[in-house]
Structures are given as structure tokens and as C-alpha cells.
Amino acid sequence: MTDSPSGSELAEALRGALLLADPKLSRFDPLPRIISHDEFSRGHCGWSQLVGNYEDSLDTMLPGYAQHTSAMLSTLSHWDAGSHGGMDSSYALKIATRPRAGAQNVAIKRLTFRRRGPIRLEAYFTFKPEATKLQLGETDVRSMGFLLDIQGGDKDAGAERVMPHMRFLNAEDGKHLQRWQFKTQTTPFRPVGNGEKTLSHYHLAPEGWQDLPGGEQRLCYNEIATKVNWSYLRFDFDLAEMRALSFQCNDRVFDMSGFESIRMPAMKNLWCMLNFCLFAETDVAKRAFLYVDSVCISGDF
Template sequence: MVITPKINDADVIFNPKTFHYHTTMSVDEIILRSRFQPLKRILAYDVFNTGFNGWMTLLPNFTEYPDFDVPKTLVNKDQWPPVMLSSATYRYPGTHGAMSGTFSLKLSTRPVHSRYEDIPAPGSMGHAIKRLSFYTPGSRFLQIECWFSYTAEQDTLDSDDHPQPGLHERSIRAFGMGFDIQERGERYQVGVRHLNCFNGNLVQRWEIENSADVTDKEWAFGLEGDWCKRGIDPWWFGRRYPDGRHEAFQIIPDSHQQLIYNETDCKLNWQYMRLKIDTLNREYVEFQCQDRIWDLRGTHVTNVPGYHRIDNLINPLFWVETDEDRRVFFYIDSVVVSQE
């Protein structure tokens, strides 16, 4: 389509049906408006082909005596591997690249796992986080949307009685995105995960972070020895069960969705997802993946009294988890965080 910018139209209000003809938007802004559905104020638009843009690995706090030690914990979090800028380079096809250039942000796991219902093994997850804050008075909605892909490491063949011993989709337990938020003195973590496979059972459904009615001790696997609050750190807390239930997550009805996992572990298809929440009423609003949209209105978040010194915090984050002793990877081409 031919774009004919008009020099004096810089103030034209965005209209998705006509913007091709009536604005002076840069190519970057046209791509932003075409690939994403940002709310009125864009807090972050990160295309990872340009760099890390402040996204880093989530690690524990180094605050303890005598040597900047890590507080005692039930779940070892210093084994989550580093996030990196990936060219998605594989043995046979070479470099896959990204949707917006050569590099995407890659989360990975170590080749270790525990059974679904056990405490996550050190290194069985990878987390990426960016640290932001509220800035607009009266802001109600908060949204994260991204273009992503995922794959398992093309390391060794599975048993040769398997029809496709070199296809490792079942190694990917889950991936997801969401926020860590504190506003008006309440902290909550909201997010959505694709539970792909647990203990080898391929389920491929979407679930939102929302805690069952359990005690703080039950939230911490019934164990003492950690600072645990129901609803906080749902990625690795909350008891999990052999039937796939997780006390930290709530299944979105009718959410079975087979995403594109394209024939081999070295093909990536870039896919879209978007989560919108209401920080005024503290509830979920909507989730979209590919061309499907789920209405989540009326689902309240799990909030707890706020922590010291982090009011107005907005930390968007992504994570990935492995279901086998194999590295799995989650790639993000670009992400938009927006508010209105």
C-alpha cells in the first residue's frame, strides 16, 4: 500500500481504519499500530532487535550478612538462567532470526525438571522482568502485548519407538506473561500462562494467576522457612496436583488452544498475545492469543497488603518452564506495555 504523508497532519488523531492515508507516522509507528493494540499511553515499546531495553533476569535479593548472601528460601531462584538476545540459531537451518530483525529476547531453562506436583527444581524456569512505575493520575487499564515464539532444545532424540523422536514439544511445560503490581497500598501479581504439558500430558490451555483459598503456609507447599504470602510469586508457589490443577492458577474456560509448533524444534512462528487488566477495580479484563479473545471481566486479582517502598510499582514479566530434563526456550520479538 502506498503511504502518502501529509506534512501538516501531524496532529491527526489515530484512526485504525484510515491511518494509512492521513498521518505522518514513521514506519516504526505504522508497524506499532499494525501489530499491536496499545492503550492511550504507551509506557514501553521494546523491539529486542535494538537491545535488551532494560529487560533482565529475575534473581533473588542479595541482602544478607556476611557476604551479600541470598535469604533462605524453599525455592532456589538463583539458578534461573540469564535472558539473552538470541539470533535463534540452530544446527541444521542456521539462523532463524526474529520477526523484527535478527534478535529476540530469549528466556531459557536449564536441562532440569521436577514432577509437576513437586517444588520447581532449581533452574527449571527462566524469568525476565522490566521495572517500571505508575505515572498518570487516575489511570485505570494496564495492558501487555507481545509477539512470541517457543521451542525446545534440539539436543537428543527421544526413544525411537516414538513417531517423531526429534520433536520435543512435550518438553515445554508452560510459558506466560504478566505483571507484578503495587498501587494504593496493595500488591498483586496478575498474568496468564499457557499450560502446555505437565508430566508428559499435553493440555495446551490458558490459565490466569489467581489463588485458591489457601493459607500462606499451604501456599508454600505446607513448609516453613520462607517468607510466603498467598498470591505472591505464583510461578513457583502454590501447590500443584497430578491432575494439572495449580492453586496459584485458575483455568480460563474454553481456553484449549493449539498454538503453532511447526513440525520441528528449529522452526519458529511468531504469535501474538495480549492481557488487559483493570488496576482501578483490581480485576482482569481480557486476554487474547492469536485471533481468539477471552472475556475475563469480573475476575478479581489476589491482592495482599503492600510491601515497603514499592508503591506504584509496575513490573511486566515473562517466564518459561520445562517439563523434562531438557532446555526449553521462549522468544519475544517485541512487547508493548500501555495504560489509559
């Protein structure tokens, strides 16, 4: 005679069955509580332009932020066959740089957290340069990636602002590199405007990136400039310990023991902040596109 399943086991089995029955959720592996499930066929779903701090005038914004533009909803149109569309709908989120070597663009989703526990970011993405030539252009995109911007609560002892960054360095100066990197330092804080009330720093500056140990990976990049294939990524972070837990892209799960985040003292008005960013960077005077089909943010709380 076997033991009957417990109530918690039955609840977990039911939850698993419901996830598998929904094709839009079963492509993800969410933690127990789904915080947001963003399908860009429904709109921007809270992803907006990362606007830099300014005071009195927009001209006080740091140059890194001044280059950013709004993310767009896109059908992945192209000149030879029309439109790709998203992975299973007509639209994806498009993050496009300006056509200048080293230009970046960032989309952000601004949240706060209510409990400290594991969180998970999952997404299906693809990237490519603007197809302006009848050439593959596999080294035209410098990088794409994501970051989190997190700060502890106002009653936390020793609260910090913690910013885990991860990028896929596709190419640099025309050389195909294809490896994951992280960074542990940002640029110095600078006051903007005429006072000391508003500060700013550009944490996506090109300096300070480090190779993730064992982080070399060749992603699918199809044979002509207009083709795309969707890839999967998952990043796990513990809000209680403020440390990365794991990272996966497609079939590869990476060792995160050597990963560290940017850390700084807590700032006076960012308590319980939980921001997610997606970014793209071009290596040539051609726009780079990061397309995101869907995003799932979940937690174990």
C-alpha cells in the same frame, strides 16, 4: 450537509494514520500512550533477570529464584539451517530454563505508574525446547506465560499488592494439554537472612494454578524441532479497579469474568510499582526457550 469532524476525531484519525504508517508499531494495537516499545534488535530494553530477595548472603535466596539466569539476546540459532532471527530483525529476547524437569526462568521489566487507568501488554512470542534430538519434542515445554506485579500508591486507601498471573500450560508429565491458566495464591512469605527486614515468596510455585474457563487453545507448533512460528498476545488490566479486562492470543479473545489475581497487603517500599514478567518452564531434563520478538506496553492516560 454532514457535520465536520471534531478536533478529537481528527487527532484520533491522525494518530491511527501514524501508527499504520510505522510497520513496527502497526503490528500492535496500543492504547493512546505508548509507555515502552521494546525491539530486541536494540538490546535488552530494560528486561533483566528476576533476582530473588536476599540478605547478607546470596545463599539466603529462595530456591525458586536461585535457578533464574539472565535473559539473552538471540538470533534463534539452530543446527540444521543456521538462524531464524527475530520476526523482522536478527535478534529476539531469549528466556531459557536450566535442563531439569520443572525448572523455570523469568525476565522482568521494572516500572512505576503515574496515573491509574487501563494498561495493555502486547507481545510477539514463540517457544520451543532445545533441539537436542531429531524429534519434534512438542510436549517438552511445560509452560510459558507472563505476570504483572502492581501496588497502589502510598496515599491510596486500602492499597494492595496485586499480581495477575497467566500461563499457557503446554504439557505436563508428557501429556499435551494446551490450555491457559491463572493463579490466585502465592506461597507463604518467609524472612530471609537473620532478621525480619527482608521477606520473600515464590509466586511461580507449581501449586495453585486454575484453568481459565474456555481457555483451551492449540498454538502453532511446527513439524520439526528447530522450526518456530510467532504468536501474538494482548493482556489488558485496569489500574484503577485492579482487575483484568481482557486477554487475546492470536485469533482468540477469552472471557476474563472468571479470572482473578493474587492479592496481598501492600508492602512498605513498593508504592506505584508496575512490573512485567515473562517466564518459561520445562517439563523434561532439557532446556525450554521462550523467545520474544517485541513488546509494546501502553496505557489510556
